[in-house]
Amino acid sequence: KLSKRLKEIADFIPPASRLADIGSDHAYLPIYLIQQEKIDFAVAGEVAAGPLQHAQEEVTDRNLEDRIHVRLGNGLDVLEKDDAVDHVVIAGMGGLLIALILEQGLLNHKVSDGQSFVLQPNNEEVHLRRFLLENHFEITQESILSENKHFYEIIVAKYQAGQEAEAWSEEDLLFGRFVEAADPQIFKEKWQNEKRKTKNIIASLQYSKANNDKTLTDFQHKINLIEERLHDED
Ligand code: SAM
Incomplete structure (x- = not known):
């Protein structure tokens, strides 16, 4: 069964998306979305051998190799133009690492216009928000959940090449603009x-x-x- 955290991340992926799950570990998220028949193509990227093997096993056990391409590589390097990925998930990592992966992705031309990013940093949300706003991403949605005594924020951002940096106040960067409305309690x-x-x-x-x-x-x-x-x- 999928964790509440991954389930809430999955809810941000629209039907028929072409997904990349970067740092996919067991590939639970793409497997779930495919089994729900919500999507039919995903790339699962992993930088580490152990998690990569887990992902491969989970995918082959279910005969999903055609639809989930498990690839070894650093961050967004695993993506090819032909994948035509429109939604990228980067979840369960520190906010500094997520920002670094996005920064390298921008430098290596792995981010394309109009792509959406569903990000779930485990910490350093302020740093991530600031990075996004300064690098042509628009923050479109945010959410919060708690599971096993942890609080997790989800930040959804869209990359738009010409996007002007939006000025968020210190309070907006700390608390998010949309987080409280998502779940006040x-x-x-x-x-x-x-x-x-x-x-x-x-x-x-x-x-x-x-x-x-x-x-x-x-x-x-x-x-x-x-x-x-x-x-x-x-
Ligand atoms: N995304 C899953 C989730 O949210 O449940 C797994 C999170 S797991 C804690 C973090 C995963 O990210 C690990 O499997 C790790 O190997 C992978 N990872 C860390 N840095 C990465 C990078 N630069 N590129 C791809 N994967 C990375």
Whole structure:
């Protein structure tokens, strides 16, 4: 059974898409979408031998080799023009790695006009959002979910060569523009949790004396932003 996280990612893939799942691991996402008869072509890319083998086994066990092409390679390098991929998923990795994969993809001409990217960073959402906005991607949708005590954000972005960088405020970059509306309750829980974690970091920095004032000020600033956003000041 597909995890709730992968299921929600799958919901962002429109019917009849030509999909690339980069860092596919067991290829669960493309297998699910094909079994649902929602899509009929996918590339599953993997950079590591172990996961690549898992993906190959899962795909051949179901006789899906014609429809899911499992390929070894770094990031978007596995894509060819003839694949005509219109939706790319990069999920379950750090936001810095996702941004790096996209940056290399842009340099290697592996990103095409009008392509959509369904991204699920495990962290560093601010960095990823900033990267997208500065590199001709428009952020069109966002979502949030929680599973096994983790909060996950999904960011959907469309690449448009001439796209002007949109100016998002510091608050927009931190909280997203569409995340709260997607699930106000989970959004609140995530940021209450972040506030608690940030307070703990401040406390341990003060305790260890390993702090510098700039770091402390940054963390305090983050707490202020969260409190303003949640309207809670305890
Ligand atoms: N995408 C799946 C998911 O969300 O459940 C699997 C996530 S798994 C934690 C991350 C996968 O990304 C690993 O299998 C890893 O080998 C792969 N990966 C990491 N860097 C990559 C890169 N530069 N190109 C392709 N795959 C990569």
